[in-house]
Amino acid sequence: MSLTTLENYFLPGSGGEVVQLLQEYGERAMILAGGSFVHGLAARNLLPGVDVFIDIQKLGLADIVAGSGGLEIGAMARLADLASVSEIREDAAWGALSDALRCPPVQIMNTATVGGNIAAACPYFDLPTAFLAIGASVRTEGSSGSREIDLEDFFTGLFENSLAQEEFLTGVALSRPEPGSASAFVKLETNANDLAIVNAAVHMTVDESGACQAARVALGGGVNEIPLRSAAAEKLLTGQVITDELPAKVGQAVQADISPMADHRASAEYRSAMASVLTERALRSAIARMTGGN
Amino acid sequence: MKQLISIEINGEVHELAVAPQDSLLHVLREELGLIGTKKGCDTGGCGCCTVQIDGRAVYSCMTYAMSVQGKPVVTIEGITENGQLDPLQQAFIDAGAVQCGYCTCGTIMAARELLATVPDPDESQIRHAIAGNLCRCTGYQKIVDAIKLAAANSA
Ligand SMILES: Cc1cc2nc3c(=O)[nH]c(=O)nc-3n(C[C@H](O)[C@H](O)[C@H](O)COP(=O)(O)OP(=O)(O)OC[C@H]3O[C@@H](n4cnc5c(N)ncnc54)[C@H](O)[C@@H]3O)c2cc1C
Ligand code: FES
Ligand code: FES
Numbered sequence: 001m002s003l004t005t006l007e008n009y010f011l012p013g014s015g016g017e018v019v020q021l022l023q024e025y026g027e028r029a030m031i032l033a034g035g036s037f038v039h040g041l042a043a044r045n046l047l048p049g050v051d052v053f054i055d056i057q058k059l060g061l062a063d064i065v066a067g068s069g070g071l072e073i074g075a076m077a078r079l080a081d082l083a084s085v086s087e088i089r090e091d092a093a094w095g096a097l098s099d100a101l102r103c104p105p106v107q108i109m110n111t112a113t114v115g116g117n118i119a120a121a122c123p124y125f126d127l128p129t130a131f132l133a134i135g136a137s138v139r140t141e142g143s144s145g146s147r148e149i150d151l152e153d154f155f156t157g158l159f160e161n162s163l164a165q166e167e168f169l170t171g172v173a174l175s176r177p178e179p180g181s182a183s184a185f186v187k188l189e190t191n192a193n194d195l196a197i198v199n200a201a202v203h204m205t206v207d208e209s210g211a212c213q214a215a216r217v218a219l220g221g222g223v224n225e226i227p228l229r230s231a232a233a234e235k236l237l238t239g240q241v242i243t244d245e246l247p248a249k250v251g252q253a254v255q256a257d258i259s260p261m262a263d264h265r266a267s268a269e270y271r272s273a274m275a276s277v278l279t280e281r282a283l284r285s286a287i288a289r290m291t292g293g294n
Numbered sequence: 295m296k297q298l299i300s301i302e303i304n305g306e307v308h309e310l311a312v313a314p315q316d317s318l319l320h321v322l323r324e325e326l327g328l329i330g331t332k333k334g335c336d337t338g339g340c341g342c343c344t345v346q347i348d349g350r351a352v353y354s355c356m357t358y359a360m361s362v363q364g365k366p367v368v369t370i371e372g373i374t375e376n377g378q379l380d381p382l383q384q385a386f387i388d389a390g391a392v393q394c395g396y397c398t399c400g401t402i403m404a405a406r407e408l409l410a411t412v413p414d415p416d417e418s419q420i421r422h423a424i425a426g427n428l429c430r431c432t433g434y435q436k437i438v439d440a441i442k443l444a445a446a447n448s449a
Contacts, residue, residue, distance in 0.1 A: 007295060009314035009360045036338060039356035043337050055361055105426025106404060110350040192425045193339060
């Protein structure tokens with residue numbers, strides 16, 4: 001069932017055509033990738049004024065290329081495609097991403113695209129949190145050419161991103177992590193098919209003395225209107241020798257940076273408490289990976 | 295405005311006029327009478343509408359019919375060959391994995407992708423593969439048994 005009635009459904013063959021259609025139809029048009037988020041909005045009548053879909057599957061953009069500089073992921077790569085990349089599965093530095101990719105059911109893994117998971121700017125999705133911890137930028141194409149935007153600058157509000165009206169995502173770039181890095185992601189959910197109540201990811205690089213040289217701590221799942229990094233937690237972690245007491249302190253530190261939402265999944269107080277717990281768990285898991293466990 | 299498309303379902307190409315917002319599930323059930331694919335939640339939450347597109351299990355309720363042009367679709371009706379049940383269908387009968395049966399077709403279609411890629415799955419791989427398929431009757435154990443049995447019978 002779809003409550004949204006469409007006037008037209010386009011399958012353009014090039015980026016130029018996509019931009020043209022976006023220009024022509026303005027607010028009436030919506031980009032369609034896998035459709036797994038768009039369908040939910042259409043079924044709940046949450047697409048007021050939209051009556052044109054621009055399905056971008058014919059653009060290709062589905063390749064995932066690993067090079068010396070890092071990983072280039074096409075916006076139309078499916079989550080299942082990303083999960084099957086051996087470097088992501090094997091490199092501890094990208095562990096947060098393989099953790100996050102274990103969450104959605106197979107049917108969603110086969111349908112949802114990486115670009116759609118990011119462009120939706122939904123705070124309850126998992127990949128944005130993992131990508132923020134690992135460090136990523138998005139690539140776009142629009143009427144004034146192409147841009148690269150740091151993922152941190154991409155999310156601007158609840159379901160809002162920094163794409164211009166006539167601009168779309170073409171891919172995501174991850175830079176190759178420093179040697180001695182590891183990352184992990186954890187999610188709290190009500191059941192196997194649900195979105196996150198809270199999720200957290202930690203990426204860290206440790207030097208030979210066992211001190212944390214660099215750290216990135218990210219949270220999502222309604223700890224704010226957008227997924228975010230916790231500067232306070234990162235500051236506390238950086239430069240420290242890893243001890244058994246440290247993860248709990250880092251978990252507490254995220255409180256300075258979050259302002260959780262309340263909704264049908266959880267109260268703001270519960271999210272707040274869980275944000276610390278999940279950050280601590282993600283950090284412990286990253287440390288375990290660093291020291292050789294998986 | 296309806297648009298004329300052609301889609302391949304169970305090896306047969308159909309020419310159809312569809313509204314741009316029509317789901318593949320709607321077209322299968324309402325236009326083609328292929329009612330083995332069930333409609334449960336219609337929003338990606340239950341799995342009983344699962345079909346295979348390009349060999350991959352997807353929810354047909356959230357797949358736009360317009361988007362499957364040029365991609366082979368297989369439904370539960372398409373897995374029986376020359377009157378011979380698919381090993382999964384037979385195993386679901388033999389293991390007693392069907393109660394009301396509403397979830398069965400979708401679960402078989404999800405399990406089919408698993409067995410095509412992992413011929414000898416362990417229990418956790420099986421449970422992961424059907425995590426997107428809800429069953430309100432069986433408690434899942436017999437479904438898991440059936441998938442193991444199908445794997446063993448196909449070896
Ligand atoms: C049952 C279920 C379970 C789920 N479980 C999880 C989970 O565990 N973890 C998780 O992270 N997510 C989960 N999800 C969410 C799912 O991952 C997202 O719906 C999906 O990633 C969105 O991608 P899509 O390709 O389907 O996007 P679409 O629905 O096609 O698009 C999503 C949004 O992004 C825009 N868009 C898409 N591509 C582009 C582009 N290239 N450029 C510009 N804008 C674009 C669209 O206009 C739309 O606003 C689940 C969803 C369902 C239905
Ligand atoms: S009817 Fe498609 S998932 Fe429920
Ligand atoms: S047998 Fe009834 S829902 Fe599964």
